[in-house]
Amino acid sequence: MSTFWARSLAIVLIALLLSLVVWPFFGPLGVLLLFCLLLLGVLGFHLLQIARLVRWLQQPSLDTVPESFGTWETVYSQLYQMVREQSRSQQKLTNTLDRFVSAGEAMPDGVVMLNDKDRIEWCNPLAMRHFNLDRKKDVGQQISYLVRAPDFIEYLRLQDFSHPLTMRVGRNQEMVLSVQLVPFDVSRKLLLSRDVTQLDRVQTVLRDFVANVSHELRTPLTVVGGFLETLIDMPTLDAELTRKYMGMMQTQTQRMHRLVEDLLVLSRLESNQQSVPEERINLPQLLQTLLVEAQGLSQGRHQIELKVDGSSWLIGSHDELHSAFGNLISNAIRYTPEGGMIKLSWSEANGSGQFAVTDSGIGIEAKHISRLTERFYRVDRGRSRETGGTGLGLAIVKHVLMRHQAMLEVSSELGRGSRFAACFPPQRLVLAGIPI
Ligand code: ADP
Numbered sequence: 545m546s547t548f549w550a551r552s553l554a555i556v557l558i559a560l561l562l563s564l565v566v567w568p569f570f571g572p573l574g575v576l577l578l579f580c581l582l583l584l585g586v587l588g589f590h591l592l593q594i595a596r597l598v599r600w601l602q603q604p605s606l607d608t609v610p611e612s613f614g615t616w617e618t619v620y621s622q623l624y625q626m627v628r629e630q631s632r633s634q635q636k637l638t639n640t641l642d643r644f645v646s647a648g649e650a651m652p653d654g655v656v657m658l659n660d661k662d663r664i665e666w667c668n669p670l671a672m673r674h675f676n677l678d679r680k681k682d683v684g685q686q687i688s689y690l691v692r693a694p695d696f697i698e699y700l701r702l703q704d705f706s707h708p709l710t711m712r713v714g715r716n717q718e719m720v721l722s723v724q725l726v727p728f729d730v731s732r733k734l735l736l737s738r739d740v741t742q743l744d745r746v747q748t749v750l751r752d753f754v755a756n757v758s759h760e761l762r763t764p765l766t767v768v769g770g771f772l773e774t775l776i777d778m779p780t781l782d783a784e785l786t787r788k789y790m791g792m793m794q795t796q797t798q799r800m801h802r803l804v805e806d807l808l809v810l811s812r813l814e815s816n817q818q819s820v821p822e823e824r825i826n827l828p829q830l831l832q833t834l835l836v837e838a839q840g841l842s843q844g845r846h847q848i849e850l851k852v853d854g855s856s857w858l859i860g861s862h863d864e865l866h867s868a869f870g871n872l873i874s875n876a877i878r879y880t881p882e883g884g885m886i887k888l889s890w891s892e893a894n895g896s897g898q899f900a901v902t903d904s905g906i907g908i909e910a911k912h913i914s915r916l917t918e919r920f921y922r923v924d925r926g927r928s929r930e931t932g933g934t935g936l937g938l939a940i941v942k943h944v945l946m947r948h949q950a951m952l953e954v955s956s957e958l959g960r961g962s963r964f965a966a967c968f969p970p971q972r973l974v975l976a977g978i979p980i
Contacts, residue, residue, distance in 0.1 A: 548615055555586070593619075606631060654721075654737035662687050662700065662733070674713060674721055674737045687735065696723065705733075710740065720744040756920040760803055760935070764796035799932065806936040809867065810919070813943040820947045824974060825858040830866060831890055831899075838873045838886065845882040854892030856973040860948045868944040871937040872901040872964045878931035879962070880905030895970035902963040908956040916954060917942040941966070948972055 559582055563575040570577070596610045597619075609624040611617070648655055654671030656664055664683050672679060675691050682690055688697055691713075699709045708724040720741045726734040771789040775781065835850045842848060858865065876886045880903040887902040908916070912923045920935040922928040928935060938952075941964075945952050949969050956962035 547618065551614060555582075590616075652738075654735075656687065656735040656737075658687055658725075658733040658735060660731035664690075665732075671735070671737060674719070674739065676713075699723075700725070710744075753919060756935075757803075757807065760920070761800060764799050767796045768793045799929075799934075802932065803934045803936075806934045806940065809940055810936055810943065813864075813940065813947070816947075820861045820864065822859055823862050825860060825862045825865060826976075827857050827890060828852060828855075828976075830858075830862070830869070831888065833866070834869055834873060835888060837870060838877065838888065841874060841877050842886070846877060846880055846884050846886050848886045849888070851887065851889040854890060854897060855976050856892060856897055857976050858897070858968065859972050859974050861944075864944045864947065868941045868966065869899055869901075871941050872966070875933075875937060875964070876901045876903035876905065876962070878933065879903065879927070884961075892973070895973065897968045897973050898965050899968075900963055900965035902961065904961040907958040907960050907962055908954075909958050910956075913954050913956060917952065 559579065562578055562582075566574045566578050593610075593612055593616045596612075600608060600610055604627060606624070606627050609627065610620055612620055648666075649668050651668055651670065654668060654674040656667040656671045656675070656677070659665050663686055664677070666683070667675075667677055667679060671677060677690060688700055693711050693713065695709060695711050699705075705725040705727065708722045710720060710722050713719050713721055718741070719739060720743075721737050722740045723735065723737045726736060728734060771793050775786060775789060778785075831850055831852060835848065838848050873886070873888065880886060885904040887900075889898075889900045889902070891898050891900070906927075908923055912921075915921045916923075917938045919939045921938075922933065922935050927933075942952055945966055949972065951967045953965040953967055954962065
Protein backbone atom coordinates (compact mmCIF):
# COMPACT_ATOMS: atom_id res chain seq x y z
CA MET A 545 0.00 0.00 0.00
CA SER A 546 1.35 3.42 -0.89
CA THR A 547 2.12 6.00 1.80
CA PHE A 548 -0.73 8.17 0.52
CA TRP A 549 -3.36 5.47 1.10
CA ALA A 550 -1.80 4.41 4.45
CA ARG A 551 -1.93 8.03 5.65
CA SER A 552 -5.53 8.48 4.44
CA LEU A 553 -6.57 5.24 6.19
CA ALA A 554 -4.86 6.38 9.41
CA ILE A 555 -6.81 9.70 9.31
CA VAL A 556 -10.11 7.79 8.79
CA LEU A 557 -9.27 5.43 11.70
CA ILE A 558 -8.41 8.36 14.00
CA ALA A 559 -11.72 10.03 12.98
CA LEU A 560 -13.63 6.79 13.81
CA LEU A 561 -11.84 6.42 17.16
CA LEU A 562 -12.59 10.04 18.07
CA SER A 563 -16.26 9.57 17.06
CA LEU A 564 -16.41 6.55 19.43
CA VAL A 565 -15.09 8.79 22.21
CA VAL A 566 -17.46 11.69 21.32
CA TRP A 567 -20.60 9.55 20.75
CA PRO A 568 -21.42 8.78 24.48
CA PHE A 569 -21.14 12.46 25.46
CA PHE A 570 -22.59 14.39 22.49
CA GLY A 571 -24.56 11.80 20.51
CA PRO A 572 -24.75 11.68 16.67
CA LEU A 573 -24.84 15.48 16.34
CA GLY A 574 -21.55 15.70 18.17
CA VAL A 575 -20.01 13.08 15.83
CA LEU A 576 -21.29 14.97 12.75
CA LEU A 577 -19.84 18.21 14.08
CA LEU A 578 -16.54 16.44 14.72
CA PHE A 579 -16.45 15.08 11.11
CA CYS A 580 -17.28 18.53 9.75
CA LEU A 581 -14.46 20.09 11.79
CA LEU A 582 -12.02 17.42 10.66
CA LEU A 583 -13.03 17.83 7.00
CA LEU A 584 -12.69 21.61 7.25
CA GLY A 585 -9.20 21.18 8.74
CA VAL A 586 -8.09 18.83 5.93
CA LEU A 587 -9.62 21.08 3.25
CA GLY A 588 -7.98 24.20 4.74
CA PHE A 589 -4.59 22.47 4.84
CA HIS A 590 -4.84 21.38 1.19
CA LEU A 591 -6.08 24.81 0.05
CA LEU A 592 -3.11 26.40 1.82
CA GLN A 593 -0.69 24.02 0.06
CA ILE A 594 -2.32 24.67 -3.34
CA ALA A 595 -1.96 28.43 -2.76
CA ARG A 596 1.76 27.99 -1.92
CA LEU A 597 2.23 25.84 -5.02
CA VAL A 598 0.51 28.40 -7.27
CA ARG A 599 2.64 31.20 -5.78
CA TRP A 600 5.82 29.17 -6.35
CA LEU A 601 4.82 28.29 -9.93
CA GLN A 602 4.66 31.99 -10.77
CA GLN A 603 8.42 32.27 -10.03
CA PRO A 604 9.75 28.74 -9.98
CA SER A 605 13.23 28.38 -8.56
CA LEU A 606 15.14 25.50 -7.08
CA ASP A 607 15.94 27.52 -3.94
CA THR A 608 12.31 28.38 -3.12
CA VAL A 609 10.56 25.03 -3.55
CA PRO A 610 8.04 24.97 -0.58
CA GLU A 611 8.43 22.46 2.23
CA SER A 612 5.57 20.63 3.97
CA PHE A 613 4.65 17.29 5.48
CA GLY A 614 2.47 14.35 4.58
CA THR A 615 1.43 13.94 0.94
CA TRP A 616 2.54 17.48 0.14
CA GLU A 617 6.05 16.66 1.32
CA THR A 618 6.15 13.94 -1.37
CA VAL A 619 4.72 16.34 -3.98
CA TYR A 620 7.27 19.05 -3.16
CA SER A 621 10.23 16.69 -3.05
CA GLN A 622 9.22 15.22 -6.46
CA LEU A 623 8.87 18.73 -7.77
CA TYR A 624 12.29 19.65 -6.39
CA GLN A 625 13.87 16.69 -8.17
CA MET A 626 12.09 17.43 -11.44
CA VAL A 627 13.18 21.07 -11.37
CA ARG A 628 16.74 20.11 -10.49
CA GLU A 629 16.84 17.59 -13.35
CA GLN A 630 15.45 20.14 -15.78
CA SER A 631 17.90 22.85 -14.75
CA ARG A 632 20.76 20.35 -15.09
CA SER A 633 19.78 19.36 -18.64
CA GLN A 634 19.21 23.01 -19.50
CA GLN A 635 22.71 23.81 -18.25
CA LYS A 636 24.06 20.94 -20.30
CA LEU A 637 22.25 22.22 -23.39
CA THR A 638 23.56 25.74 -22.79
CA ASN A 639 27.10 24.41 -22.42
CA THR A 640 26.81 22.41 -25.63
CA LEU A 641 25.41 25.43 -27.46
CA ASP A 642 28.21 27.63 -26.07
CA ARG A 643 30.75 25.10 -27.28
CA PHE A 644 29.21 25.09 -30.78
CA VAL A 645 29.23 28.88 -30.89
CA SER A 646 32.87 28.99 -29.69
CA ALA A 647 33.80 26.39 -32.33
CA GLY A 648 32.04 28.50 -35.00
CA GLU A 649 33.85 31.62 -33.81
CA ALA A 650 37.21 29.85 -33.93
CA MET A 651 36.69 28.39 -37.43
CA PRO A 652 39.47 29.32 -39.87
CA ASP A 653 36.75 30.07 -42.45
CA GLY A 654 33.97 32.64 -42.41
CA VAL A 655 30.55 31.18 -41.51
CA VAL A 656 27.17 32.90 -41.95
CA MET A 657 23.96 31.09 -40.99
CA LEU A 658 21.03 32.05 -43.24
CA ASN A 659 17.36 31.30 -42.66
CA ASP A 660 14.84 30.15 -45.29
CA LYS A 661 14.51 33.77 -46.54
CA ASP A 662 18.31 34.17 -46.85
CA ARG A 663 18.34 36.47 -43.83
CA ILE A 664 21.36 36.40 -41.51
CA GLU A 665 20.80 34.51 -38.25
CA TRP A 666 24.39 34.35 -37.04
CA CYS A 667 27.91 34.91 -38.33
CA ASN A 668 31.44 34.44 -36.99
CA PRO A 669 34.13 37.16 -36.77
CA LEU A 670 35.91 36.00 -39.96
CA ALA A 671 32.69 36.27 -41.98
CA MET A 672 32.22 39.76 -40.51
CA ARG A 673 35.67 40.66 -41.85
CA HIS A 674 35.15 38.97 -45.22
CA PHE A 675 31.78 40.56 -45.96
CA ASN A 676 32.15 43.69 -43.83
CA LEU A 677 29.21 42.68 -41.63
CA ASP A 678 28.18 44.14 -38.29
CA ARG A 679 26.75 41.43 -36.03
CA LYS A 680 24.60 43.88 -34.08
CA LYS A 681 23.10 45.70 -37.05
CA ASP A 682 23.07 43.07 -39.77
CA VAL A 683 21.48 40.05 -38.08
CA GLY A 684 18.03 39.67 -39.66
CA GLN A 685 19.10 41.45 -42.87
CA GLN A 686 18.88 39.81 -46.30
CA ILE A 687 22.40 38.66 -47.33
CA SER A 688 21.93 39.96 -50.89
CA TYR A 689 21.44 43.51 -49.51
CA LEU A 690 24.80 43.35 -47.80
CA VAL A 691 26.91 41.32 -50.25
CA ARG A 692 26.10 43.07 -53.49
CA ALA A 693 28.70 41.58 -55.87
CA PRO A 694 26.79 40.62 -59.07
CA ASP A 695 28.53 37.21 -59.22
CA PHE A 696 27.32 36.42 -55.71
CA ILE A 697 23.72 37.54 -56.40
CA GLU A 698 23.70 35.31 -59.49
CA TYR A 699 25.18 32.39 -57.48
CA LEU A 700 22.43 32.83 -54.90
CA ARG A 701 19.76 33.04 -57.59
CA LEU A 702 20.86 29.95 -59.52
CA GLN A 703 20.68 27.78 -56.37
CA ASP A 704 23.40 25.48 -57.73
CA PHE A 705 25.74 25.22 -54.80
CA SER A 706 27.76 22.22 -55.96
CA HIS A 707 30.81 24.43 -56.74
CA PRO A 708 32.36 27.28 -54.80
CA LEU A 709 32.34 30.78 -56.22
CA THR A 710 35.51 32.88 -56.40
CA MET A 711 34.81 36.56 -55.90
CA ARG A 712 36.62 39.79 -55.08
CA VAL A 713 35.62 41.89 -52.07
CA GLY A 714 36.90 44.94 -50.20
CA ARG A 715 36.95 48.63 -50.96
CA ASN A 716 39.55 48.15 -53.71
CA GLN A 717 38.56 44.59 -54.50
CA GLU A 718 41.81 43.61 -52.84
CA MET A 719 40.59 40.39 -51.20
CA VAL A 720 39.79 37.21 -53.14
CA LEU A 721 37.27 34.91 -51.47
CA SER A 722 36.16 31.40 -52.27
CA VAL A 723 32.56 31.19 -51.07
CA GLN A 724 30.19 28.22 -50.96
CA LEU A 725 26.60 27.90 -49.84
CA VAL A 726 25.75 24.66 -48.05
CA PRO A 727 22.02 23.93 -47.62
CA PHE A 728 21.02 22.28 -44.33
CA ASP A 729 17.95 21.69 -42.17
CA VAL A 730 15.45 21.69 -45.11
CA SER A 731 15.58 25.37 -46.08
CA ARG A 732 18.46 26.97 -44.19
CA LYS A 733 21.92 27.62 -45.59
CA LEU A 734 25.46 28.02 -44.35
CA LEU A 735 27.54 30.54 -46.25
CA LEU A 736 31.20 29.52 -45.96
CA SER A 737 33.96 31.87 -47.07
CA ARG A 738 37.72 31.37 -47.34
CA ASP A 739 40.39 34.01 -48.03
CA VAL A 740 42.30 32.78 -51.11
CA THR A 741 44.06 36.08 -51.90
CA GLN A 742 47.49 34.55 -51.38
CA LEU A 743 46.68 31.53 -53.53
CA ASP A 744 45.30 33.78 -56.27
CA ARG A 745 48.50 35.84 -56.15
CA VAL A 746 50.63 32.70 -56.48
CA GLN A 747 48.53 31.54 -59.43
CA THR A 748 48.93 34.93 -61.11
CA VAL A 749 52.70 34.85 -60.53
CA LEU A 750 52.80 31.33 -61.98
CA ARG A 751 50.75 32.36 -65.03
CA ASP A 752 52.94 35.42 -65.60
CA PHE A 753 56.04 33.30 -65.17
CA VAL A 754 54.96 30.75 -67.78
CA ALA A 755 53.98 33.58 -70.14
CA ASN A 756 57.34 35.30 -69.58
CA VAL A 757 59.40 32.14 -70.11
CA SER A 758 57.45 31.33 -73.27
CA HIS A 759 57.96 34.86 -74.53
CA GLU A 760 61.68 34.84 -73.70
CA LEU A 761 62.18 31.54 -75.56
CA ARG A 762 59.92 32.39 -78.47
CA THR A 763 61.93 35.42 -79.57
CA PRO A 764 65.28 33.65 -80.10
CA LEU A 765 63.50 30.61 -81.55
CA THR A 766 61.75 32.82 -84.10
CA VAL A 767 65.08 34.39 -85.06
CA VAL A 768 66.78 30.99 -85.45
CA GLY A 769 63.78 29.65 -87.40
CA GLY A 770 63.87 32.70 -89.69
CA PHE A 771 67.57 32.25 -90.51
CA LEU A 772 67.12 28.54 -91.16
CA GLU A 773 64.22 29.25 -93.51
CA THR A 774 66.29 31.81 -95.39
CA LEU A 775 69.16 29.36 -95.72
CA ILE A 776 66.86 26.55 -96.93
CA ASP A 777 65.25 28.86 -99.51
CA MET A 778 68.62 29.97 -100.92
CA PRO A 779 69.27 28.13 -104.21
CA THR A 780 73.02 28.15 -103.58
CA LEU A 781 74.62 28.68 -100.23
CA ASP A 782 76.81 31.74 -100.02
CA ALA A 783 79.63 30.74 -97.66
CA GLU A 784 80.10 34.21 -96.13
CA LEU A 785 76.38 34.84 -95.66
CA THR A 786 75.92 31.35 -94.20
CA ARG A 787 78.74 31.97 -91.70
CA LYS A 788 77.13 35.30 -90.76
CA TYR A 789 73.71 33.68 -90.21
CA MET A 790 75.27 30.81 -88.28
CA GLY A 791 76.96 33.34 -85.97
CA MET A 792 73.62 35.07 -85.36
CA MET A 793 71.92 31.76 -84.68
CA GLN A 794 74.67 30.87 -82.23
CA THR A 795 74.06 34.15 -80.35
CA GLN A 796 70.39 33.23 -80.03
CA THR A 797 71.05 29.68 -78.88
CA GLN A 798 73.52 31.03 -76.30
CA ARG A 799 70.77 33.34 -75.09
CA MET A 800 68.35 30.41 -74.74
CA HIS A 801 71.05 28.43 -72.99
CA ARG A 802 71.67 31.24 -70.46
CA LEU A 803 67.95 31.54 -69.84
CA VAL A 804 67.52 27.82 -69.20
CA GLU A 805 70.61 27.81 -66.96
CA ASP A 806 69.24 30.70 -64.87
CA LEU A 807 65.82 29.04 -64.68
CA LEU A 808 67.42 25.86 -63.41
CA VAL A 809 69.43 27.77 -60.79
CA LEU A 810 66.27 29.58 -59.61
CA SER A 811 64.26 26.38 -59.51
CA ARG A 812 67.03 24.62 -57.53
CA LEU A 813 67.16 27.50 -55.05
CA GLU A 814 63.40 27.56 -54.65
CA SER A 815 62.95 23.83 -54.25
CA ASN A 816 65.92 23.48 -51.92
CA GLN A 817 64.20 23.79 -48.56
CA GLN A 818 67.27 22.57 -46.68
CA SER A 819 69.38 25.14 -44.93
CA VAL A 820 72.51 26.29 -46.74
CA PRO A 821 75.69 24.30 -46.21
CA GLU A 822 77.83 25.72 -43.41
CA GLU A 823 81.04 26.07 -45.38
CA ARG A 824 83.76 28.43 -44.19
CA ILE A 825 84.30 30.73 -47.13
CA ASN A 826 87.71 32.30 -47.51
CA LEU A 827 86.36 35.74 -48.31
CA PRO A 828 89.61 37.50 -49.32
CA GLN A 829 90.25 34.69 -51.79
CA LEU A 830 86.67 34.84 -53.16
CA LEU A 831 86.94 38.62 -53.58
CA GLN A 832 90.20 38.27 -55.52
CA THR A 833 88.58 35.67 -57.80
CA LEU A 834 85.61 38.00 -58.34
CA LEU A 835 87.97 40.87 -59.22
CA VAL A 836 89.76 38.76 -61.81
CA GLU A 837 86.42 37.60 -63.27
CA ALA A 838 85.17 41.19 -63.39
CA GLN A 839 88.28 42.27 -65.29
CA GLY A 840 87.76 39.39 -67.67
CA LEU A 841 84.16 40.41 -68.31
CA SER A 842 84.96 44.09 -68.74
CA GLN A 843 87.91 43.41 -71.03
CA GLY A 844 89.50 46.68 -70.12
CA ARG A 845 86.43 48.82 -70.83
CA HIS A 846 86.04 49.88 -67.18
CA GLN A 847 88.17 50.92 -64.28
CA ILE A 848 87.64 48.25 -61.63
CA GLU A 849 88.89 48.37 -58.05
CA LEU A 850 88.52 46.25 -54.92
CA LYS A 851 88.59 47.61 -51.37
CA VAL A 852 88.57 45.24 -48.40
CA ASP A 853 87.95 46.60 -44.90
CA GLY A 854 87.77 43.67 -42.46
CA SER A 855 89.27 40.22 -42.21
CA SER A 856 86.29 37.92 -41.46
CA TRP A 857 85.32 34.91 -43.45
CA LEU A 858 81.73 34.04 -44.34
CA ILE A 859 79.70 30.97 -43.39
CA GLY A 860 77.41 29.60 -46.07
CA SER A 861 77.43 28.13 -49.56
CA HIS A 862 80.54 29.14 -51.51
CA ASP A 863 78.96 28.37 -54.89
CA GLU A 864 75.71 30.22 -54.19
CA LEU A 865 77.46 33.35 -52.89
CA HIS A 866 80.00 33.27 -55.73
CA SER A 867 77.10 33.19 -58.21
CA ALA A 868 75.14 35.97 -56.41
CA PHE A 869 78.15 38.33 -56.11
CA GLY A 870 79.06 37.49 -59.72
CA ASN A 871 75.56 38.52 -60.86
CA LEU A 872 75.88 41.92 -59.14
CA ILE A 873 79.28 42.47 -60.77
CA SER A 874 78.11 41.36 -64.21
CA ASN A 875 75.14 43.80 -63.96
CA ALA A 876 77.47 46.66 -63.00
CA ILE A 877 79.65 45.93 -66.04
CA ARG A 878 76.67 45.54 -68.39
CA TYR A 879 74.91 48.71 -67.26
CA THR A 880 78.02 50.94 -67.09
CA PRO A 881 79.17 52.50 -70.33
CA GLU A 882 82.77 52.18 -71.43
CA GLY A 883 85.21 54.22 -69.33
CA GLY A 884 83.02 53.97 -66.24
CA MET A 885 84.15 53.10 -62.74
CA ILE A 886 83.22 49.93 -60.83
CA LYS A 887 84.10 49.48 -57.16
CA LEU A 888 83.89 46.17 -55.30
CA SER A 889 84.09 46.42 -51.54
CA TRP A 890 83.85 44.39 -48.33
CA SER A 891 83.32 46.22 -45.05
CA GLU A 892 82.48 45.25 -41.47
CA ALA A 893 80.66 47.21 -38.77
CA ASN A 894 79.10 46.09 -35.45
CA GLY A 895 79.75 42.44 -36.28
CA SER A 896 77.84 42.61 -39.60
CA GLY A 897 79.43 42.47 -43.01
CA GLN A 898 78.62 44.05 -46.36
CA PHE A 899 79.67 43.20 -49.89
CA ALA A 900 78.91 46.11 -52.23
CA VAL A 901 79.21 46.78 -55.95
CA THR A 902 79.13 50.46 -56.88
CA ASP A 903 79.12 51.63 -60.47
CA SER A 904 79.04 54.92 -62.32
CA GLY A 905 76.62 53.51 -64.89
CA ILE A 906 73.21 54.42 -66.28
CA GLY A 907 71.45 54.27 -62.86
CA ILE A 908 67.84 53.35 -62.13
CA GLU A 909 64.79 55.54 -61.56
CA ALA A 910 63.51 55.28 -57.95
CA LYS A 911 60.11 53.87 -59.00
CA HIS A 912 61.73 50.69 -60.39
CA ILE A 913 63.94 49.84 -57.42
CA SER A 914 61.41 47.90 -55.31
CA ARG A 915 60.59 45.64 -58.29
CA LEU A 916 64.12 44.82 -59.52
CA THR A 917 64.25 41.39 -57.84
CA GLU A 918 61.00 40.20 -59.51
CA ARG A 919 61.65 37.56 -62.12
CA PHE A 920 61.94 39.03 -65.63
CA TYR A 921 61.54 42.60 -64.39
CA ARG A 922 63.71 44.89 -66.46
CA VAL A 923 63.94 48.65 -66.52
CA ASP A 924 65.07 48.68 -70.14
CA ARG A 925 64.17 45.43 -71.89
CA GLY A 926 66.19 46.22 -75.02
CA ARG A 927 69.37 47.07 -73.11
CA SER A 928 69.08 43.96 -70.94
CA ARG A 929 68.79 41.71 -74.02
CA GLU A 930 71.55 43.51 -75.92
CA THR A 931 73.93 42.82 -73.06
CA GLY A 932 72.88 39.18 -72.72
CA GLY A 933 70.58 39.60 -69.69
CA THR A 934 67.94 37.03 -68.81
CA GLY A 935 65.98 39.17 -66.35
CA LEU A 936 66.60 36.57 -63.65
CA GLY A 937 69.92 37.71 -62.19
CA LEU A 938 68.61 39.77 -59.28
CA ALA A 939 65.88 37.21 -58.53
CA ILE A 940 68.68 34.65 -58.06
CA VAL A 941 70.65 37.13 -55.90
CA LYS A 942 67.60 37.73 -53.69
CA HIS A 943 67.04 33.99 -53.16
CA VAL A 944 70.66 33.26 -52.33
CA LEU A 945 70.81 36.15 -49.85
CA MET A 946 67.54 35.11 -48.23
CA ARG A 947 68.96 31.63 -47.68
CA HIS A 948 71.89 33.29 -45.88
CA GLN A 949 69.61 35.59 -43.80
CA ALA A 950 71.21 38.47 -45.71
CA MET A 951 69.52 41.51 -47.30
CA LEU A 952 69.97 43.27 -50.61
CA GLU A 953 70.17 47.06 -50.38
CA VAL A 954 69.88 49.07 -53.58
CA SER A 955 70.49 52.77 -54.05
CA SER A 956 70.71 54.42 -57.41
CA GLU A 957 70.48 57.70 -59.23
CA LEU A 958 69.46 57.90 -62.84
CA GLY A 959 72.41 58.79 -65.05
CA ARG A 960 74.92 58.72 -62.15
CA GLY A 961 75.21 55.10 -61.10
CA SER A 962 74.01 52.42 -58.69
CA ARG A 963 75.09 50.62 -55.54
CA PHE A 964 73.98 47.06 -54.80
CA ALA A 965 74.96 45.80 -51.33
CA ALA A 966 74.56 42.34 -49.76
CA CYS A 967 74.33 42.82 -45.96
CA PHE A 968 75.17 39.80 -43.78
CA PRO A 969 74.14 39.39 -40.12
CA PRO A 970 76.84 38.72 -37.46
CA GLN A 971 76.01 34.99 -37.27
CA ARG A 972 77.24 34.61 -40.89
CA LEU A 973 80.68 36.03 -40.10
CA VAL A 974 83.55 34.05 -38.60
CA LEU A 975 87.13 34.91 -37.70
CA ALA A 976 89.53 34.01 -40.49
CA GLY A 977 90.83 30.48 -40.30
CA ILE A 978 88.97 29.59 -37.04
CA PRO A 979 86.96 26.36 -37.31
CA ILE A 980 83.19 26.71 -36.69
P1 ADP B 1 69.02 41.37 -66.38
O1 ADP B 1 69.42 40.04 -66.85
O2 ADP B 1 68.01 42.02 -67.25
O3 ADP B 1 70.17 42.24 -66.05
P2 ADP B 1 68.60 41.36 -63.52
O4 ADP B 1 67.61 40.62 -62.71
O5 ADP B 1 70.02 41.09 -63.25
O6 ADP B 1 68.21 41.09 -65.03
O7 ADP B 1 68.34 42.91 -63.33
C1 ADP B 1 67.03 43.41 -63.45
C2 ADP B 1 67.05 44.80 -64.03
O8 ADP B 1 67.64 45.69 -63.10
C3 ADP B 1 67.91 44.93 -65.26
O9 ADP B 1 67.16 44.62 -66.41
C4 ADP B 1 68.28 46.39 -65.23
O10 ADP B 1 67.27 47.17 -65.82
C5 ADP B 1 68.34 46.71 -63.75
N1 ADP B 1 69.74 46.72 -63.23
C6 ADP B 1 70.34 45.73 -62.54
N2 ADP B 1 71.58 46.10 -62.18
C7 ADP B 1 71.77 47.34 -62.63
C8 ADP B 1 72.85 48.29 -62.59
N3 ADP B 1 74.00 47.99 -61.97
N4 ADP B 1 72.66 49.48 -63.18
C9 ADP B 1 71.52 49.79 -63.77
N5 ADP B 1 70.46 48.95 -63.87
C10 ADP B 1 70.59 47.75 -63.31
